[in-house]
Amino acid sequence: MIKIKLKIISHLIYKTGFGERDLELPQPVTIEELLTKINLENKIPMVIIRNGKVVDLKEQVQDGDRIVISPFFFGG
Amino acid sequence: MEGWTGNYLRVNLTKQDVKRQKYSEEFAKKWIGGKGFVTKILWDELKPGIDPLGPENKLVIALGPISGVIAPNTGKVQVGAKSPLTGGLGDGNIGSRVAIQLKKAGYDFLIIEGKAVKPLSIYIIDDEVMFFSAEEIWGKGTYDTLNWLYDKYSRNVGILTIGQAGENKVLYSIIRSMEGRAGGRPGIGAVMGSKNLKAIVVKGTKEIAIANPEGLKKIGIEGLRKERELDKEVGWSIQGTTGILSWLNEVAALPVKNMRKTFHENAWKIDGQRVSEARVATYGCPNCSMHCGIAILDKEKKLAEVDYENIGMLGSNLEIFDLPQVASLNYLCDDYGLDTISAGGVLAFYADAIEQGAIQGSFKFGEPEKAKELLKKIAYQEDEGKLLALGTKRMAKQIANKSEAYAMQIKGLEISAYNCKFVPGMALAFSTSSIGAHHKEAWIILYELTKTIRESYGKDKAEEVIRLQRIRMGLFETIIACRLPWVEVQLNKDYHIQCFNNATGLNYNMHDFEKVSDRIYSLYRAFWVRENPNWDRNWDYPPEIWFDPKNADKKGIIIGKVLEKEKYEQLLDYYYEIRKWDSRGIPKKQSMKELDLEEEMIELEKYTSLK
Ligand code: SF4
Numbered sequence: 001m002i003k004i005k006l007k008i009i010s011h012l013i014y015k016t017g018f019g020e021r022d023l024e025l026p027q028p029v030t031i032e033e034l035l036t037k038i039n040l041e042n043k044i045p046m047v048i049i050r051n052g053k054v055v056d057l058k059e060q061v062q063d064g065d066r067i068v069i070s071p072f073f074f075g076g
Numbered sequence: 077m078e079g080w081t082g083n084y085l086r087v088n089l090t091k092q093d094v095k096r097q098k099y100s101e102e103f104a105k106k107w108i109g110g111k112g113f114v115t116k117i118l119w120d121e122l123k124p125g126i127d128p129l130g131p132e133n134k135l136v137i138a139l140g141p142i143s144g145v146i147a148p149n150t151g152k153v154q155v156g157a158k159s160p161l162t163g164g165l166g167d168g169n170i171g172s173r174v175a176i177q178l179k180k181a182g183y184d185f186l187i188i189e190g191k192a193v194k195p196l197s198i199y200i201i202d203d204e205v206m207f208f209s210a211e212e213i214w215g216k217g218t219y220d221t222l223n224w225l226y227d228k229y230s231r232n233v234g235i236l237t238i239g240q241a242g243e244n245k246v247l248y249s250i251i252r253s254m255e256g257r258a259g260g261r262p263g264i265g266a267v268m269g270s271k272n273l274k275a276i277v278v279k280g281t282k283e284i285a286i287a288n289p290e291g292l293k294k295i296g297i298e299g300l301r302k303e304r305e306l307d308k309e310v311g312w313s314i315q316g317t318t319g320i321l322s323w324l325n326e327v328a329a330l331p332v333k334n335m336r337k338t339f340h341e342n343a344w345k346i347d348g349q350r351v352s353e354a355r356v357a358t359y360g361c362p363n364c365s366m367h368c369g370i371a372i373l374d375k376e377k378k379l380a381e382v383d384y385e386n387i388g389m390l391g392s393n394l395e396i397f398d399l400p401q402v403a404s405l406n407y408l409c410d411d412y413g414l415d416t417i418s419a420g421g422v423l424a425f426y427a428d429a430i431e432q433g434a435i436q437g438s439f440k441f442g443e444p445e446k447a448k449e450l451l452k453k454i455a456y457q458e459d460e461g462k463l464l465a466l467g468t469k470r471m472a473k474q475i476a477n478k479s480e481a482y483a484m485q486i487k488g489l490e491i492s493a494y495n496c497k498f499v500p501g502m503a504l505a506f507s508t509s510s511i512g513a514h515h516k517e518a519w520i521i522l523y524e525l526t527k528t529i530r531e532s533y534g535k536d537k538a539e540e541v542i543r544l545q546r547i548r549m550g551l552f553e554t555i556i557a558c559r560l561p562w563v564e565v566q567l568n569k570d571y572h573i574q575c576f577n578n579a580t581g582l583n584y585n586m587h588d589f590e591k592v593s594d595r596i597y598s599l600y601r602a603f604w605v606r607e608n609p610n611w612d613r614n615w616d617y618p619p620e621i622w623f624d625p626k627n628a629d630k631k632g633i634i635i636g637k638v639l640e641k642e643k644y645e646q647l648l649d650y651y652y653e654i655r656k657w658d659s660r661g662i663p664k665k666q667s668m669k670e671l672d673l674e675e676e677m678i679e680l681e682k683y684t685s686l687k
Contacts, residue, residue, distance in 0.1 A: 009348075011311035011315055012311075021295065044310060070322075073323055075521060076383075076517060
C-alpha cells in the first residue's frame, strides 16, 4: 500500500471532480495508470509535477509523493 | 484598399480642428495596423526629447485590417504614445467596441494632438466629429463615466475613457473601454489626461469594404465556432486566466511579497477554483466566443472583474489572500483608471522599502484596507500618493538606500505577475519586451519547464522568445485579434491569417508577418535608442535581486537558486544575434536595410553610431 497526495489544477478539476486528495494505492503505479484511475486519461495536454519536478507519463509514483496535475499553460 | 479603409482622422485638441486624411496602400502593407501603425506614426511624428505629458505628445488609436469584422476576436484596439512612465515608446491592446465602430465610421486610426484648454470629449459619428465639454464627467471614476456615456449615447457605441488617475497624470494610468476591459499600461491614460481629453466616443454606420466577403464570412464564422468548441473541450474559460495561479505557486514562479518569495501556502484562497466558485457575471470583448473576464462580488459587494494578473499583483504580491479584498483593490484600480499590474508592483515595492528601512512609512504587506487608502491617494496624487504615482523606477531613485535592486521593473515598467527569480528565459522575455516588463509579447515558462531544463540558458530559449514575439505581437497585435484563443485553447492561427487574407485580398503567410514583426520590433527599439542615445545592454536586464543569492528561496522546490549573471549575458547575446542587433542591443545597419528601414536607419544614425 502506498500513500500519495494529489493536487489537480485549473479546469482539470471539473474532470476529476476534486481539487486535492490523499490517495491510497495497493501498489506503485505509473503516472499514466494514475491518470486513468482519476478519470484523466483523455487527450488534453497535461503537465505532471512529481515532488516539484516535471516528469513524464512513464514515471513511477512512489509512497509519500506529491503529484500535481495541470493542463498546459501558455501564459495570458 | 480593402480590409483597411485607407482613411484616418487627425484631431487637434488645441485648435479643435479635425482633418480627414488618407494614407497609402504601401504604408498599410508595410505596417499592417495596430502596433505597426502606432510605432511608425510615432517614430515619424514625435520629436525626440519631448515631454510625454506635454501637448507635443500624440496619442494614436489604431485598428487592424480585420478589426470589426465578424471573425474571432476582432474587437480590440491598440493605443500608443510616448510613455510618461518609461520615456520610451508605449502601447497597449484593449478589448473595445471602438474596434467595430471606428471601422464602420470609415477610419483605421486616429492621431490625437495638442491639448484642450478645458476638459473635453470627442464624439465621432461617421464623417462628423464633434467636441463636447467634459466638465460634467471630469473627476468621475470610469464606472460612472461609462454609465453617463451609455445614457447619453447608448451602450453600443465605442468608448475610450480615463478615470481620476489619468486626469491627475499618474504615470501608470490606463484607458478604460467597457466592463472589465482596460489597457495602455505605460501611462497612455495619463497622456489622454494631459490633453484634457476625458473620453472618445465612436459610432459608425458604414459598410466595411472587404476583398472577399463570402470567404471572410465563412472562415470568420467557422473560426468563432471552432473557438467555442475548443474552449468547451478544454474548459479554459471556466477559470479564465486565473487558472494559472495555483500552477505558478506549484512551480515556484508566483509573485509573492514584492517577488521576494515564489510561492505561498495560502495561494489556494485566491486561485482559479475560488474565482470560478465566486463568479456572478462574465465579461468579454466584442466578437469573442470564449469570454474570459470573470466578475465576482468584492468586499463592498460591488461587481469587480478579476483576472490572473491583477490577482497575482494585488493579491499574492501584496500577501493579501482574501479574494473579495483583492477584487476590491482591482475594482478601485479600474475605477480610478490605474494599471492593476503597476499598482500592485508599486504598493509591493513601497511595503518592501518600508520593511527594509529604506523609507519611513506604515504600510505593510497583507493590509488591504491600507492598500485601498493608498490607491486613492495615488489616483488623486495626495500625500505619499505623489511618490507612489511615479512608478517603482522613479520611486527607487528618490528613496535610494539601495532600493533600486528590488524595484521590480524593467525599462521603467513594472514586471507583470511572473516571478522569474529562477526562470531565465522568461526573464529574457520580460527584459526584451518592447514596452518594458510585460508578458504580452512572449511567455515561455511552460516551455522552460517541459521542453528544456529550467536552469538552461541555451540559445533555444532566445529562439523561443523571438518566435513568440513574432506571433503574439507580429501577427495578433497588427491584424489585431486577441492572442488568447491561440494561446489558451490552441485555435490554429491560420484562422486569423486567412481572415486577414480574405479581408485584404492579399496572400500573406506567417513568414510575411515575421518580417513585419521584426520591422516593428527594430523600429520600436530605434525609438527608445533615439530617446536615449547612450543606450546599452543594461536596459535589457531584470532587477538585481533576481541575481542575488541572498534572495534565493530557503524552502520549496528551487532552494538556493537564482538567475546567473554571466549566463544571462550569454542568453541576451543569443537574442541579439538572432535579431541582428549589436552587443548594445541596437539594430545593425544591415538588418535595418533587410527590413526596409533605410530611412529610419539614416534618422537613427543622427543620434548614435550604427554597426
Ligand atoms: S479571450 Fe478574453 S481577452 Fe481575448 S477576446 Fe475573448 S474576452 Fe477578450
